[in-house]
Amino acid sequence: MNQAAKRPFQDRMDALQARLLEMAGETEALLATALDALRGRSADGARRVIAGDAVVDSLEVGIDEASLEILALEQPMAIDLRQILATLKISNDLERVGDHSVKIANATLRLAELRPVPAFPQLEEMTGLAPEMLAQALRSFTTKDPELARSVRARDDAMDDLRTASHRILVSHMLEDPRRISPALELIHVSQSLERVADLATNIAEETVFLVEGQVIRHQPETFPSP
Amino acid sequence: MNQAAKRPFQDRMDALQARLLEMAGETEALLATALDALRGRSADGARRVIAGDAVVDSLEVGIDEASLEILALEQPMAIDLRQILATLKISNDLERVGDHSVKIANATLRLAELRPVPAFPQLEEMTGLAPEMLAQALRSFTTKDPELARSVRARDDAMDDLRTASHRILVSHMLEDPRRISPALELIHVSQSLERVADLATNIAEETVFLVEGQVIRHQPETFPSP
Numbered sequence: 001m002n003q004a005a006k007r008p009f010q011d012r013m014d015a016l017q018a019r020l021l022e023m024a025g026e027t028e029a030l031l032a033t034a035l036d037a038l039r040g041r042s043a044d045g046a047r048r049v050i051a052g053d054a055v056v057d058s059l060e061v062g063i064d065e066a067s068l069e070i071l072a073l074e075q076p077m078a079i080d081l082r083q084i085l086a087t088l089k090i091s092n093d094l095e096r097v098g099d100h101s102v103k104i105a106n107a108t109l110r111l112a113e114l115r116p117v118p119a120f121p122q123l124e125e126m127t128g129l130a131p132e133m134l135a136q137a138l139r140s141f142t143t144k145d146p147e148l149a150r151s152v153r154a155r156d157d158a159m160d161d162l163r164t165a166s167h168r169i170l171v172s173h174m175l176e177d178p179r180r181i182s183p184a185l186e187l188i189h190v191s192q193s194l195e196r197v198a199d200l201a202t203n204i205a206e207e208t209v210f211l212v213e214g215q216v217i218r219h220q221p222e223t224f225p226s227p
Numbered sequence: 228m229n230q231a232a233k234r235p236f237q238d239r240m241d242a243l244q245a246r247l248l249e250m251a252g253e254t255e256a257l258l259a260t261a262l263d264a265l266r267g268r269s270a271d272g273a274r275r276v277i278a279g280d281a282v283v284d285s286l287e288v289g290i291d292e293a294s295l296e297i298l299a300l301e302q303p304m305a306i307d308l309r310q311i312l313a314t315l316k317i318s319n320d321l322e323r324v325g326d327h328s329v330k331i332a333n334a335t336l337r338l339a340e341l342r343p344v345p346a347f348p349q350l351e352e353m354t355g356l357a358p359e360m361l362a363q364a365l366r367s368f369t370t371k372d373p374e375l376a377r378s379v380r381a382r383d384d385a386m387d388d389l390r391t392a393s394h395r396i397l398v399s400h401m402l403e404d405p406r407r408i409s410p411a412l413e414l415i416h417v418s419q420s421l422e423r424v425a426d427l428a429t430n431i432a433e434e435t436v437f438l439v440e441g442q443v444i445r446h447q448p449e450t451f452p453s454p
Contacts, residue, residue: 071308071312081299085294175405175408181402185412
């Protein structure tokens with residue numbers, strides 16, 4: 001048995017959570033860089049995001065391996081098991097947020113070559129709401145706060161409405177001026193990625209509720225009042 | 228301790244695999260129905276997909292619970308642990324295939340109201356390749372065949388090329404005739420969902436390689452020859 005295997009259980013659990021927090025920080029920074037690059041039409045920023053996603057990917061692989069090691073070498077109790085399974089799911093959600101940041105960066109690179117579409121508030125609002133929901137979901141997980149987690153889920157409806165409105169506006173630009181078809185299509189893809197980031201934040205919030213209350217709220221209608 | 232808790236370990240593992248196979252069957256049927264409805268512009272078929280996704284969702288929740296129960300009540304050895312973690316990941320991938328089937332069904336409902344876009348072979352080919360890759364990936368998992376799994380991954384590049392070609396064709400339809408903007412946009416979304424199904428099939432194949440060989444091939448460049 002190697003040195004690592006002799007570490008006390010709680011040390012391993014703490015190290016696993018520290019890795020997840022590191023991954024969360026890297027993912028939030030990647031998304032923020034992608035959104036700054038989108039707003040400023042910065043090709044340099046977009047390229048940094050595309051290169052930086054490898055860090056998020058390798059953190060996910062490390063979390064998978066560390067989780068498997070704990071499960072194999074220790075016999076975690078039910079509450080710790082839940083924590084490990086939630087960590088695995090959340091690291092997978094974060095990896096997908098990283099993928100969407102790359103998609104936004106790729107769209108930004110293509111948009112830099114295209115005629116700009118006039119800005120509109122719904123898309124701007126989505127670029128603010130998605131990282132906010134992600135930050136809130138991650139805070140609800142680290143502070144084990146199911147009420148905060150539920151408030152993330154409630155905001156997801158606002159995101160869906162913004163996506164529908166953005167879609168309608170972008171299609172009307174396409175209909176008015178064929179030269180706007182390609183750039184509007186890129187922004188439709190960006191708005192889809194932002195909606196998906198909000199969905200992934202909602203997944204993280206739902207994992208938190210499950211972890212704290214043992215209640216599966218995925219695939220269930222909302223039964224709690226919106227804030 | 229209830230009756231369920233007294234079941235021998237291997238019975239529980241077999242039951243878990245049976246649930247995953249059931250979920251795989253339901254998911255493949257849902258995707259097939261969605262693609263038939265798309266080809267035949269069948270609103271009835273599309274509505275059956277939208278209603279049927281709840282079955283896939285509830286199977287995923289059941290697999291999560293059964294996995295947690297095995298981990299909590301038994302002390303699975305490393306190989307069984309890997310099998311359980313792979314099952315959790317694959318059931319999550321299948322749930323996402325279900326979500327994409329619903330997206331295709333929703334697009335089909337909207338397309339039924341719109342002027343048709345002329346058919347083209349690349350999209351037709353994607354509707355054949357995506358379910359084939361999924362079936363192959365699931366077979367590689369159940370038969371523990373890493374070579375079959377690697378061949379799924381190799382086909383993912385063909386899918387990406389078809390998606391790029393479809394995108395170009397659909398944008399040219401939009402540019403030629405503004406009345407085709409909305410239906411072409413729906414088909415762009417369909418082609419994205421098909422590409423995502425192929426990605427999820429590739430995930431399942433990569434889980435299989437990891438399970439059999441203990442080697443993480445996610446986030447790694449392809450180093451094996453294509454077939």
